Amino acid sequence: MSPTIDSDRLDRYIAASDAARAAWEDGKEALKDARGVLAAEKGHLARLELHFGGRLDPKHPNVKHTVEKMRAAQKAVTAAQHRVDELASTLRRARALETACRDFANKNGVRNRDAYDRPRTIFTGSLS
Amino acid sequence: MKIRSLASSLANAVSAQRSAAQEIQRNFDEIRSRIREIRGQLRDAHSAAPDTAGIRERATIVVSQLADEARGRIYFQHLRTEADEFDAATFIKSAATVSILHAPPSVGGGTGLGFTSKTNVTPLHLEALLRPDDLTAMLVREAEAGFEGASELRLSTKEREALIQRLTSELDELERADEAACREAESAGFNVERRTDADPRWLLAADSDLRAA
Numbered sequence A: 001m002s003p004t005i006d007s008d009r010l011d012r013y014i015a016a017s018d019a020a021r022a023a024w025e026d027g028k029e030a031l032k033d034a035r036g037v038l039a040a041e042k043g044h045l046a047r048l049e050l051h052f053g054g055r056l057d058p059k060h061p062n063v064k065h066t067v068e069k070m071r072a073a074q075k076a077v078t079a080a081q082h083r084v085d086e087l088a089s090t091l092r093r094a095r096a097l098e099t100a101c102r103d104f105a106n107k108n109g110v111r112n113r114d115a116y117d118r119p120r121t122i123f124t125g126s127l128s
Numbered sequence B: 001m002k003i004r005s006l007a008s009s010l011a012n013a014v015s016a017q018r019s020a021a022q023e024i025q026r027n028f029d030e031i032r033s034r035i036r037e038i039r040g041q042l043r044d045a046h047s048a049a050p051d052t053a054g055i056r057e058r059a060t061i062v063v064s065q066l067a068d069e070a071r072g073r074i075y076f077q078h079l080r081t082e083a084d085e086f087d088a089a090t091f092i093k094s095a096a097t098v099s100i101l102h103a104p105p106s107v108g109g110g111t112g113l114g115f116t117s118k119t120n121v122t123p124l125h126l127e128a129l130l131r132p133d134d135l136t137a138m139l140v141r142e143a144e145a146g147f148e149g150a151s152e153l154r155l156s157t158k159e160r161e162a163l164i165q166r167l168t169s170e171l172d173e174l175e176r177a178d179e180a181a182c183r184e185a186e187s188a189g190f191n192v193e194r195r196t197d198a199d200p201r202w203l204l205a206a207d208s209d210l211r212a213a
Helices: A007-050 A059-108 B002-046 B050-074 B088-093 B123-130 B132-147 B156-187 B207-212
Strands: B074-079 B097-100 B109-114
Touching: A007 A059, A059 B050, B002 B156, B050 B132, B123 B132, B156 B207
Parallel strands: B097 B109
Antiparallel strands: B074 B109
8 A cells, every 4th residue: 555645744854944944053052153253362372472482371361261161162163063963964965855755756646745845945054 | 821821832832843754855865765676686687697598598598599680691612513502511521621602602612601792701700600618618718717706696597587577666666766755845835845756657646546556
């Protein structure tokens, strides 16, 4: 027996894939922001070192706060990168399911409700 | 006292849910591991070597195809008069003096072996045309020797078809069970990941069909 295709289910896989992509893009933005903060903190530390004429003791009161902020920013970058990797993996899975379902449905003459009525950006970029 | 009882009840419920989630995961793992197993068996069945009868059948087909190709590409002539017909025995006997012709020989032009233009004729073509039984026997012998001692699965055509049908049917049932379990678990509030290689037939199936199957 060949089961009936439920086009709502196809819409759900497409929506899940769209959502996964949006989440991944947000994650990439968050990573970019975190890297920006880290770069700023590093720049600040470099300016301090330039000002005081050499490498500074991280425990020095004038430096301690900046070093702590830099370490926190480094941790944030690592966490954001980890999150992006997870989101990329989710996106890959969602896209694989979407593609398989869409191809199968199209071969069987079923179209999802909105995918052909609205412009869709075809994603061709890397997920790294 | 009441708060303590509520907290205890909540802890029990959470524990029960954790056990249920673990049980669900175990069941999914079992179904999915069986799916992988069946897929492997299907691959093996598709690539299984034929048995002796199957080898003979295939060899006969190959030889017959070669002979057909040869008929289209080669012309033999052992013509003394227009009425002469090709006679393999005479042709072979006179093979030592046969000339290779690049165009159909003229009537009465003697014995000739010709090739139609721009086509290749291999010794196998000639063998298939002139000694099909020998070539078939040789192919069977060589194939048998190749399979000797190999632990490869060997099936007759019927066995292969029956096995593929049985495995395909079992795989279909497992795919259906996997998707049905995913939907049940989701409706009970559990988060389930679908396999990326799941069968889209069942991924997109209407609930009623999924249950009815």
